[in-house]
Amino acid sequence: MSETYYKAINWNAIEDIIDKSTWEKLTEQFWLDTRIPLSNDLDDWRKLSAEEKELVGYVFGGLTLLDTLQSENGMDELKKDVRTSHEEAVLNNIQFMESVHAKSYSSIFSTLNTKAEIDNIFEWTNTNPYLQKKAERINEIYKNGTPLEKKIASVFLETFLFYSGFYTPLYYLGNNKLANVAEIIKLIIRDESVHGTYIGYKFQLGFNELPEEEQASLKDWMYDLLYELYENEEKYTEQLYDGIGWTEEVKTFLRYNANKALMNLGQDPLFPDGASDVNPIVMNGISTGTSNHDFFSQVGNGYLLGSVEAMQEDDYLIGMD
Template structure:
């Protein structure tokens, strides 16, 4: 059997090349964002505030390590087109950059002993380990559709508990560079979630009505289980600074968005954009002094936008 080269002139799915162009246009590196310039703000924070930020950034490092080492790779055997495999290659690279960027944040703002303690905490916290194991179990044993659901829930729901803090401080005009890294990650995850949600829909629509009903029940139970653990984690991390309920609302909003990416109705009422803490929304929409990356794109967010992209780019 001869091996055939990929021919990019052949269109199997128009969205593949569209997402490839968009994802590669968004390429960035953590070294381009001077997080150490946030040290002046960092020194004004209390020890409790620093601990919360370190833990949520550390949590993101753990989850993105999982995504870069397992989450993207396990979907490669189930691609529908060869260009889809190329798109996943880009996603994999960016997940590695995301994981590294969180380490850059921690080392830019803390001494080595503190960084070591944060890594020890995130590698042993029961709530962090539960969600990582729950998602990875699906990656290792689930079918094609289950893996995509796990990925969309990880990137589109569980990450947002940890995204909340940097955006909240940016809304308070602090930690501009840290929040810029988070915005760049959010920009990438928007593309990943939308694309995988679309690919999920192609497979889901091939199921019979009975199979769809059974699968949706599994999805709902998975989401409920993940959110139960996530909200316990939220109480543990955010209660000391009084933001736990605001974080839960933010996560519910993004859970609705993740479901919509996969073609389903929202599950959580009273979790619309108007219900989100306005300080966080201000943090999302605030431009930074270092780059002119930010303009409005899809899903109710103000997210990073590379120069070649337009405002409706995520509305596939």
């Protein structure tokens, strides 16, 4: 018998059951932006002020940048340090969905904005100093960090840094506006909650293998990074939201989700903010079920997928038991 040059992946010999359960969850909740009737939000869109419209464009531009970073660089870097072949398959799925997320924002733009407005959004996104700083900081860790540092950066991006942008559509959804735009965001949040918990779980496996001294050093690095990112995120939030008066509410939401990121990594929360401190309108937006239960039906019975589920606290803890 000749020597093995390349090994086939065997899904009947699972090394880590979390790989299999995460793959199944991600494939069960697969979706595409083209199935959501964004044009139904045009009446709501026309009623927003010019300042509100600009805010929506800018937050989605920022989210596009971060999803682009995850799909083009982040997952490639994480795949260099997988523990199992099944983990690489899960990361391939995550990488594809990050591309779907990035494209979804362009679908929103093409529905709501003119070409000139879209050009302005991307010009703002590609030159905003706070956006560029967080993209650069995360990407430098992807390029130069240790395998565990890369996982920390990824979880902070997915479970924390996205949420300054998610706040806006969730606020409108809680006020019964832009329901289909917000539905895309809820689908993205549902994905990101799985991504963050899965990568956080893989981090914990490696972290628990470290000697205590190395654990302590890495924890110091982790919390220092979070402080650094939060300080930049405060400035980004002020720039976006000062004009509309939501800044402090958004910062509370950020701190709440920073704690979620730390929990995904198996660490203690840093901030005192809990779910009860977040604007209840926004929390209501997260927990509201889909208004389009059958939006997948148009592509036939072979494409029967689950509807958008209400986000629950334990969605952040998938597989962590």
